[in-house]
Amino acid sequence: MPAAETAPASAGMVPVPAATGPAMAEPATAPVGTTPAPGAVREALALSALAGDSAVMPNAVFERWFAERQAREGFTVRRIPLEAMDGWHFAPDTGDLRHDSGHFFAVEGLRVRTGDGGPGACWEQPVISQREIGVLGFLVAEFDGVWHFLVQAKTEPGNVNTVHLAPTVQATRSNLMGVHQGRGPHHAEHFVAPSAGRVLVDSLQSERGSWFLRKRNRHMVVVADPRDVAGHEDFCWLTLGQIRRLLGRDNLVSMEASSVLACLSYEVDEAAARDGYGAALLRSLAPAAPTVHSTPALVSAVNEIKARTRVEQQSIPLAEVGGGWRRADGALGRSDGRYFGITGAEVWAASREVGHWAQPLLVPAPGGVCALLTRAVDGVLHVLLHARSEAGLLDVVELCPTVQCTPSNHRHLPERQRPRFLREVLGAPPARVRYDVMVSEEGARFDRAENRYLVVEAPDDLGDVPDDYVWVSLAQAGELLGRGYFLNMQARTLLAALHAVW
Structure with a gap:
């Protein structure tokens, strides 16, 4: 996967005394006592x-x-049956997968109901619970x-x-x-x-x-x-x-x-900046830069979506999860291979706090895509974020990337029901792709959860966007992050990635 262009390695060399080691040099100035203004x-x-x-x-x-x-x-990892994991058990009353200590995390069942009444308005799934x-x-x-x-x-x-x-x-x-x-x-x-x-x-x-x-x-x-x-x-x-x-x-x-x-x-x-796109990106970091929407209007719009979105999360026994989920051959998953599965792992790690342990790992369907469409408005770069709900979110709705999906999970659906803007992202000409990097998610809970992260210039004929999508400057995104529960993990990952392209 081609990586984004990077700054020259020699730019901005910071001198320190040559006698100090590279990994832990002594400070060349007085130590920091308190945080500056x-x-x-x-x-x-x-x-x-x-x-x-x-x-x-x-x-x-x-x-x-x-x-x-x-x-x-x-460091060695070996897949093993869930039933063979030392220190873990399936609870006899619920079938939930739990650690013997009662700590760490558990795999439980979740029933989700949404208020739109459309296809997929109610479903059941396993979920990782870590309270x-x-x-x-x-x-x-x-x-x-x-x-x-x-x-x-x-x-x-x-x-x-x-x-x-x-x-x-x-x-x-x-x-x-x-x-x-x-x-x-x-x-x-x-x-x-x-x-x-x-x-x-x-x-x-x-x-x-x-x-x-x-x-x-x-x-x-x-x-x-x-x-x-x-x-x-x-x-x-x-x-x-x-x-x-x-x-x-x-x-x-x-x-x-x-x-x-x-x-x-x-x-x-x-x-x-290395080019005009980078200059628009850097202008977008300034709180005083012109924006498509005011920040109070953005907050109000997202809060309105949160208020009107109905998502019921009901914990259910893992043993009762239906909808194609089953436990077989030492793992938990679906016969059609969609979404994800749960498998067991045994780990030997000399460099970790504990040298040997067993645990469940969530194994997602491969080929995930997370992408931001971007557009310069009045010379200021804006990113297109999608206000959407996810099964386990604490605050019902958060701003997500323009596209966040695993395409193979949607191939059975008619074109009109597939994720919006996926075609614009995957079909973009190379000159419009500003960032294209493979990123794997948390390896402590997920096994090879690798997704393709993209930043793409929106096509000129994109037109108006649906009401649950908003154009946001980078300074505004930073302000929303300070409020908590406004931008999801994938959106935050892409916001950080934007700093690799200016």
């Missing part, structure tokens, strides 16, 4: 986004470091006047390519509490009741609404004194500019990392 934060983030390389972890050294993480032995709030968090520290983010080379059993670049901390509450009886996640102490003066981002955001039931994660970015951050071979400091470059590569930056990065607000002068 909002304007200074935006300036610091912009400076970091323009730094395409860094002597703290030079790009060439990063490539070797990451290749070593990928080549490292000691706790996890933490997705980045530490940020200053090296020679430039902010760097502490990223983790994280292995997960369902990851495509095994290792992804993840946030500093990516942990459930059960992990933070040590329910697995292993060592705690590295650097978790920085995210437990951090000093208010050091928090840049702290918001609750939804998880994958089709597969999780009301799941939320706490998205955090916390300023740290680098001298208080213990070194570890699986962590390194990168500028936002370096991370931007990596967002243009298949299956490298995790969705969790992208989701947190999307919550950062900053502006970059349009002079930094």
Whole structure:
């Protein structure tokens, strides 16, 4: 899959003393004590986004470091029958699949009723239930006047390519509490009741609404004194500019990392853009830029859709889920292969908090597509978002990408019932495709959940869009993210990906 164009590796080199190691350099300036004022934060983030390389972890050294993480032995995943998973059981009264400890997550049944009364207005499905709030968090520290983010080379059993670049901390509450009886996640102490003066981002955001039931994660970015951050071979400091470059590569930056990065607000002068499209994108980051709709009007429109959308979520025993779902041959799935299945996995991982465990993994139907149509209005780039419901969302409706589907799940439907704008996205000429990257979703719960993420310039003859679609500037999207439960996981991933194309 062709990746987006990237900035030259030499752009914005950040000097630090040559005697320091590449993964954990000492700060060349005084450590950060408190978070700067909002304007200074935006300036610091912009400076970091323009730094395409860094002597703290030079790009060439990063490539070797990451290749070593990928080549490292000691991580093995073997599919096993659900009934053979040590530490898990099917509850005798409901058939729900649960961990013996009562913690972590469970696979339950869900009945969904929607108010439109049309085809598919009521259905049943398995769903992952995890009634706790996890933490997705980045530490940020200053090296020679430039902010760097502490990223983790994280292995997960369902990851495509095994290792992804993840946030500093990516942990459930059960992990933070040590329910697995292993060592705690590295650097978790920085995210437990951090000093208010050091928090840049702290918001609750939804998880994958089709597969999780009301799941939320706490998205955090916390300023740290680098001298208080213990070194570890699986962590390194990168500028936002370096991370931007990596967002243009298949299956490298995790969705969790992208989701947190999307919550950062900053502006970059349009002079930094490589072309007119990039200039329109950078103008879109400015809160004062002209927009198709005012932000209050956007909020009101989405809230109106939430208010009038009827979605009933009823938990039911997993054993009672109908509609083609069945348990057979050690797995749970459908005979037609649509949507997803649940399988068992046994994992050996020398680099993780626990070295050996078993767990269920959700295996989606392949070929998912998540795409944004974009258009410049008065020289300001806007993205087309779709206000839609998903089975497990906490707040009924969120703004999703223009297209979010697995086409094979809709082939049995007549053309008029298939996802809107799918033809415009997949049939776009190459010159209009600004981003085309394969991204795999959370490997801790999903097995090879790989989707094609695209950013596409809308055709000139697109015309008016339906009422449940809205044109939004990037600054407006950032403001909506600050409210929580307005943009879903896939939309946040694409908003972060847009920074790879300016």
